Amino acid sequence: MSDIAPERLAALNAGEIEAATLTECLAVDFARLMQASFPEIDQSSINEMDAAQTQGITRRMLLAARILHDQLGADASTRLIDHPSDTVRGWACFALGTRDDMVLATKLDVIRPLADDEHFGVREWAWLALRPEIAAQIDAAICYLTPWVTDPSARLRRFACESTRPRGVWCSHIKPLREDPARALRLLAPLRADPAKYVQDSVGNWLNDAAKDRPDWVRALCRDWENMSPAPETARIVKRALRNIGGA
Incomplete structure (x- = not known):
């Protein structure tokens, strides 16, 4: 991660560009990215995201999705689908997975563009986000x-x-x-x-x-x-x- 140029890391954390490698995906500071992309998120939630930075990436994806769902509403998942950041589009996958107002068939319809995303990371998050529900049914x-x-x-x-x-x-x-x-x-x-x-x-x-x-x-x-x-x-x-x- 130390090999990532500072200006590139700053652009990743600002939500301006996509990660090009798995290393860049893992290097993104979720708290900074969330604050830059969604200034309406309250500071306590940003602090919660920052405190979780040392946790595994899947746990952080789930936490980010929960925060966005709680702060932006149930339609957060559809609002994030076209974001320039692959990490934010990954949050959209998990935000969709957390919705209890949609049946699995509808979730699969909504997640299609994310499952077909050009970015390798978003495609992985798409199936991981729905995997628990797929397994249960x-x-x-x-x-x-x-x-x-x-x-x-x-x-x-x-x-x-x-x-x-x-x-x-x-x-x-x-x-x-x-x-x-x-x-x-x-x-x-x-x-x-x-x-x-x-x-x-x-x-x-x-x-x-x-x-x-x-x-x-x-x-x-x-x-x-x-x-x-x-x-x-x-x-x-x-x-x-x-x-x-x-x-x-």
């Missing part, structure tokens, strides 16, 4: 996300896969999918030869997650996919899926 979520896996946007196809991973990253596990990963086949099957490496990696990681609990199921599925789709894209997914348990 996994069968309904799979139904809602099924049209996403045939969307022209690789980013949306990847969201549908990544948000339902049985174990996932930086998030709680989805026990029903650990026990019975076949419940998600309607999402996975259309992606078995996806042309985008971004999506291929997610599908391979999804199956690698499942292999930790159901290795025989994953091996059998990979054999079926290789027979049904002898394409290099499928071979790449299968290799990634089986990397910890051996061949199909």
Whole structure:
């Protein structure tokens, strides 16, 4: 972080530019960014944000979302979607996740532009923000996300896969999918030869997650996919899926 030029860090904290790397994402001072972007936020909330600066970034994202929801109102999530700062757009994801006046299907509709955001960080925050609700309503979520896996946007196809991973990253596990990963086949099957490496990696990681609990199921599925789709894209997914348990 010390390698970030002072003027660039100042612009990040002012909400004027996007972070270019994960290091820059982690270097943003949330309290300064919030104060610069939303001067109407009261000082006590800014102080609370400042005191949390040493906490993990996901906790700080949730805190920022709560503050903005409380101070700006329930529509804060939609007000932040077009902000120039990727961090603020990430706050929009979590602010949407905290809303109790929206059902999951509506939240998924609202979050689409953030799930399809050009910035890598915003796309990660989008699925992480809705992951708890997706996990709690996994069968309904799979139904809602099924049209996403045939969307022209690789980013949306990847969201549908990544948000339902049985174990996932930086998030709680989805026990029903650990026990019975076949419940998600309607999402996975259309992606078995996806042309985008971004999506291929997610599908391979999804199956690698499942292999930790159901290795025989994953091996059998990979054999079926290789027979049904002898394409290099499928071979790449299968290799990634089986990397910890051996061949199909």
